[in-house]
Structures are given as C-alpha cells and as structure tokens.
Amino acid sequence: MSTLDQADVDVMKATKTCVAATRFQYDYLNDDITDDGKIDYSLTNKVPQALRQAIAEGKKILVLINPPYAAATNRGNTANVGNAEYKSGVAKTKLAATAMIDYGKASNELFTQFLARIAQEIPKATIATFSTLKYVTAPNFEKFRQNWKAEYLGGFVVHNKAFDGLTGKFPIGFLIWKTDQKAVNKIFTTEIVTEVIDKDAKAIGEKSFFNIPKNQFLSEWITRPKPNNVEAIPLKNAVSPATVTKDLRGKKWADGAIGGIDCAGNDLQHAEQHTVIFSSGYGSAGGFLITDKILWQVAIIFAVRRLIIPTWLNDCDQYLQPTEPLSDKFKNDCLIWMLFNRQNRSASANDLEWDNRKWSIVGLF
DNA sequence: GGCGCATACGTGAGAAACTC
C-alpha cells in the first residue's frame, strides 16, 4: 500500500489502519524512473523487496488504485472562475516526460499516467481503478486506447457527489481491467457496460460507454474554413469583445464567412455551455467560422448539441456524425430552431472597442 | 504559430422540495 504523502503513511501507522499491509511513501509518477523512461528501483530503494520480487517473478498482481485526476487545464477547486489558477506542469512528471510517447495526449492526465506506468512495470496486472470515463470515450484518448491493451472485466459508475468535497455533476467509474501489455493483437474494447449508482448509493440501472474512432465524431463532420488575412474582432458574447490577453483566437475572418460559432468539445459536458453563434470570430479555443457552404451542417450541429439534455450520467458521451441521408425537412427544422435559440448571439453593432480601434459587426442570422 | 481538446466540472437567482 503506497501513497504520495508520508503524512498519510504516518496516520495509517498511528491509527493502526491496514496493519497487515506494507505501507510506504512513493511518488509513482516521478520515483525510480530513468531519463529514458525505464523503471529502476535502485534509484530510491523505496519499493519493498517482496513486491519487487513478485513483479520480477511475474506473479498474479491486482492493482487497486484511486489515483488523482488532473488534466493540464483544471482550475484549482477553491479558486473563483476567472481568477483561478491552472494546473500547469501536470504533463511534466518524470513519467509523462519520458515514458508516454505512445500515449498521445493522455500524458496530460494524471490518472492515465498511472495506467501507463503500470503497463510498463506490471504488464499483466489486473487493475481496479476509480477515474472519470474519458479514457474510454474521449477523442484525446484515442491513442491511449490503441496502446493500452486491456480487457474489461466489469465495473460501476457513481455520481461524483458521492465523493466528499467535489463539485460539478459527472460520473466516476470504478472499472476492472485485465491488462496484457505484451499481447500482440488484443486491443481496447469497443463497449463497456457498467452498473449505475446514484449519489445516494442506490443502483439505478446500467449504462454503456463506447470507444468509437474519432473520425466518426461530429466534431470532424465538417471541414472547418481556413482563416484568411481579413482582420476580425474576437467576441465572447453578442456585442462583447474578448478580454483575454493570452492565446486569443478569432482574430481573422474567412472567405465567405457569415459568422462564427463556439463549438468546443464533442461531448455533452461542453455542448451545453459551448454552443453559441456570433457575428464575428469566437475569442477562445473551440470556435470556427461559418460560411454559406457549411451553414446547413452548422445548424444541425447546433441543434443536436443543444437539444439533448445534459445529465450527470451522459456527461462524457460523444456526439457522432449522421450515418444516413438527412431530409430537407430535418435540415430546415434545425436551421429555424438555431435561429430562434437563445444561444444565437449574432447581432449588429457599431463602435465596439477592441485593440484600441472601433469595430462594426453585422448580424446575418 | 495555429488549432483543437479538455477542465476530481464555473456562478447566482429563484423555484421546488424537504424538515420540523
């Protein structure tokens, strides 16, 4: 039994918790990792000899973990929106920096860093882990899923509010995997079925989570127009210019553009808050410009992203591209619905001030 | 350098539901 903070080990010993276990402090993402991403126990000599021997002998090992979850962009939980601190450096652990070349953007997330180390250190381990579901569903984790060889044995998801001190509403999974990192062909499963437990710990049914290639995702349905050299005013609301000072987007127009859209993310979590039409570029990440050629597709994307009610359980479900021809009636319905939706923030205005200049925008919707 | 994904998942007001 290991934990990052020595204080936790001290408390366990003082309170006689898990007396039979060997309890030790260990930094799983930084300790005993060589500069080329290999495991070398002699670097710290913290891992108990018996465990090293069991690993070396290839004994059956069950890894039970509740790793920290943190992606590179989480705000600190106690900070206010807008003044929050961001968790920089998440991808700078020794493990992420040296041993996760094959895992793509999963190196941005702490809990997948743990899984990556286990895959190298104990390649045939059975792993039972708490975590969010994005490593099963999200596009950023496609490369992780291609390289992490695991068979799903079972598990449940529970409302995050069942854990103390968390905000938001999303599922946390406890999933059990039989890994075999040395297998030649075995790849990540395409569907997992979980039991669903609500925040009062009541079983309320089942839910499937799907691993689908991201080229089938709605976010890749249209070719996003390339910006041209015409300057545009970046917006954050109908007539409010963006105020960010770093990584400002939406400063260029595109050939044939009639507006912009904030369309960040491909899941329900983002769709609710990041589906907005503007009369210029969107000043943050996740936007693109709307041209007359793609308007019909934008209307469909807009409608489906806003029509499905977000819940705690469908939080990380992904939107998919249509697989059958769409009727003109459906296309027109989506367009009308978009035009009258409150998230259509297109507008006409003169004398907007940004970058020490005056700007005009024209609402074409 | 630009783009795209992602956030142990933002806030406040008012309504509705619950408790005593």
Place this chain on the structure above:
DNA sequence: GAGTTTCTCACGTATGCGCC
C-alpha cells in the same frame, strides 16, 4: 407555516499542452 436544502435555469473564463 417558516426555515432550510436541493434543484433548475440562464448566464459564463481562459489556459495547458499535444499535434500539425
């Protein structure tokens, strides 16, 4: 019936980091 808690709705930021 009054006080308290939970739910619903309508608004919201901007940045770290991998990849092209």
